[in-house]
Amino acid sequence: MLAEKQIIEGIYAGNTAIFKEIFDTYYLPLRSFAYRYVENEAITDDFVQDAFLVFWERRLDFALLSSIKSFLFTTVKNSCLNWVKREQVKFRNQEQLIHALETENEESAILEEEVHARIYEAIRNLSPQARDVVLYSMEGLSNPEIAAKMNLSLNTIKTVKLRAYRILRAKLGSLAYFLFLFL
């Protein structure tokens, strides 16, 4: 695939513009993923930044985009696992947490974080009103139901929704967009 090849070559050549795309794509899902295990934002921020630094130092080792992604998530997960093990303070659920970290198949967690980060990216620039409409409608509520809930006219809901969805479709995920440019 041409797009992936270009990204990998760019990374290989030390192109920081492409590095930034990777960073922008995975930073939020990685933070959110780490928070599942370590509920401390300053620490998870460090773990995630360190994962990117190690990736950049070892950037010549990656031939596939998917291996970059799994490297990042695995690195962050290992940092979390080490932290939980090292922490002297006993959590009530520390044993459980370590067990979960060591055995759990994290694929579904990663997928969930990725979709959520993408939803966030898409709706964060919408007005609060448009956000609500989008969140209600993706829950499966019909336009009249949303209108009733938000105490707005049906026509307003329709207009807001139309405009919001136009923006959502234009806004692909960062890396997805980057890939799109090369296709």
Add this chain to the structure above:
Amino acid sequence: MEYSDQDLCDLIYRSRLGKLDANEQKQLDAWLEYPENRELYHRIWNREIILGKMMRMEGYNRTAAWEQVCRKISGKRKISRKWYVYAAAVVLPLFIFGVLFQRFEATQNQTVALQGDSIQPGTRNARIFLASGEVMELKKDTVYHTVTKDGMEIRNVDGFVSFENRQTPANEHIRYNRVETPRGGEYQVVLPDGTQVWLNAESSLRFPVAFSGNERRVYMTGEAFFDVTHRSGQPFLVESAGTTIRVLGTKFNVRAYQDLPLTTTLLSGKVQLQDRQQEVTLIPGQEAVLLSDGSGFQVKPANLEVTMAWLNGVFVFDNKPLEYIMQEVGRWYDVNVFFVNNRLQEERFSIEMPRHESFAEVLRLIEKTGVIHVEVKERTVFIR
């Protein structure tokens, strides 16, 4: 059945916030047949969970994190290594003088740092002048997607603008779009043929609405890095400062600021340069400088680290006169520089620092030598 994660993420997202075609719906349905997948799908679209996540993500500062990562990669390590090696040569002989000077200036220095603090580094911003006469302001956060009357599709996301042709326009006369960055701006442009162009501050790129005919000719000023898509039978030509650069699918940097000689640096591939009298061909790692006395091009090995620094988000000056350094820095921070003491223009320095540092930090580095006293008034820097 196997799915790549990226596709699956995309399917799930678009199943509620976009559209799926029949085939994609079928793929999603097949995936949803497994109970554990169904459970995950419902979890993903649970309103409470989403709202909680949104609130947490709102608190994540991706920009700050990126800056920290950049600083860790390029900043600290390099400044400490190179800066001191070169700077020592300048600083040591003047050390005593510097100490005396600093005592006098100590109080003023403080106010300078405060003043410099309000001056911010450049950002991703640009302006497009469309062939239709329309003007658009582009910023990193602007999400923009439109199709113009003449069938050009323009998308702007995350500091990137791409142009794509939806129809082949009539061939009678060529019409041009133009992208311009101001002082304190940079931008990334994707041309209709897929060629990528990074524009540095105070630069412009003019290109036809469609690349028809037997060549792709664009015009530029300022500084730009090109990653040209190869098209056999349709060479890519860059016109700048009276020089034509002929390209056959390659990566190269062109520096054509008015106050500096035109410099073309080749990273990979092959380019041919031509002005009125002369024609030279570069091989990767070489650069051609157009001599100001009219005697043509001087070809020499390039310092790629220095040339590519701006793309990597750093300033790298290798034993350069202060005048040159300040012009460069001024373009990025949008400040004017005035030398009260002309002698200092020729003083040479080597500096490496991230481009996203505050201006106060730049001043601090410069003042550290002890030879130079800097005073900031609004957007003008006085060097004494």
